[in-house]
Amino acid sequence: MTETANTAAGHLLGAADIRRIAADAGVSPTKKFGQNFVIDPGTVRRIVREAGVTSTDHVMEVGPGLGSLTLAILETGASMTAVEIDPPLAERLPGTVAEFMPEAADRLKVVNRDALTVTPENVPDFNGDDSFTLVANLPYNVATPILLTLLERFDHLGSFLVMVQKEVADRLAAKPGSKIYGTPSVKLAWYGTAERVGTIGRNVFWPAPNVDSALVKFTRYAADDASNPATGDAAPDREQVFQLIDAAFGQRRKTLHAALKHMVPAEAFTAAGINPTRRGETLTISEFAALASAVSAHNKAA
Template identity: 50%
Template sequence: MTDSHVDTAQAHLLGPVQVRELAEELDISPTKKLGQNFVHDPNTVRKIVAASEITASDDVLEIGPGLGSLTLALLETAHTVTAVEIDRRLADKLPETVSTRAEPCAARFHVILKDALKLQRCDFDNAKRPLPSALVANLPYNVSVPVLLHCVEEFKTIRRVLVMVQREVADRLAAEPGSKIYGVPSVKAGYYGNVSRAATIGKNVFWPAPKIDSGLVRIDRWTDQTRPWSLTDLPKGTGESELRAVVFSLADAAFLQRRKTLRAALSSWFSSGSQAEGVLVEAGIDPKQRGEKLSTADFVRLAKVALKNNLVAGEVLR
């Protein structure tokens, strides 16, 4: 297969009428339980694809494709699109929708019937699909952050992320240290790459219309050249997965009672407040600071000191 047709392939995108017709055909009423809000505006899905900056060489992972609105737009540009859908009715209908509305792209599309939180690399290997280089999705609102973090951790091949989430979630993911909305999601997303807000999406492009606006969040994954910290100075016997586990655990503890100083907030994570203070000082962090002041790089520095001094509880690394 060559990529020459990718640039010229035009899909017949779904509008409000087609979205309603498909839903009626499948006897589907969008459910809050599954976080379903179907995009029915062609301009919006093309805006998402443009913001993702995917090219004809990208293999795209899409989570929660629903009726296929974004899927069709992605197939106009991407090399392949692999969609992960938890609802069997939707998953079974998607290949037909692609064949009908984007026939030249059908061979480049594949759907996996699965809970995205349980998605694994072997799902791609077993289906003989190329591993994703990009994640582009309208994420189910109720599990957006866990799904995002799971996918970027499971697939190290993902270089770029462009996801649509609730606006307040988008703001938290991209928040800077010191902000009132900066917290655990900000730290954890920042571990994987440079996080930025790409756009705000209004309520009326969805069916049913949610109560609040949505936001596009972009993550450009760190490379060895851009990462703000080194992975070559880890304590002997410690790998990147152990470092990540400690960073995430420390962030969870620091924000559990965000009004407390780091010395107090981390006293139970370590064996005592004095031990927490000693590690913080060694990491160059003021023990009187609060967690909201620390960047992801600060948490990494703190985690490295904890690992070096063998102060990490075994359950953190499991």
């Protein structure tokens, strides 16, 4: 889509628009909800472009705020549901779309709810989709729990493109063996693959945060993907795998033998082909899955 086509499609929000909407609605950004509103149209168009959103997509947005990214998503022709925790913002958003992009008003639904409480039952909009995508500027303090919760509850959440704090982005996309590889990295890898796809400066926000931001792109494994640790005859239970991950990284400096001594018998390490003198930060998600499978097999045989 060209810049000319984008401009013709609708008016996106600049700094003056954001401040006027906020003043009209009596809204001021709160630290409680981690609110920093994007005031640069180029940034939200970049996010939507990186996400690959098209007119045939159904999009979930978490934390739409005053509507900067919402309008950029709607500009593509996509339909979407925005999940907003703050009642005044949720109430205001349809009016903003009606003002700046009236032809898109019927493609937007707003849900006033904490994203951590969203389920296929209380937000059923996506239940008929084979796959849907999440595009969001996530509150820094709850970004990781929101992503892992939505992936757990919505099996057909096929991809996401999110803007998060740069350090959070680095951890989400980290690989085994790096200093920042940890619980978020390996749990996200249970569901699919993540990569950092760009950095965002502080000057595109109001108010400007005291940290830089980055974009993370995620693609869920296909059911028949050989990299998917949840497939196969001996596929382990996700909760059991996550318990091992939590224990291994809860005592990061300890060897697996020491950190998991009450959970994993020596025979399971041998069966999984994993040296118990290694540390958790060196294991891939496939190795954690193999270890969980070995523990299950050992317990059944006991």
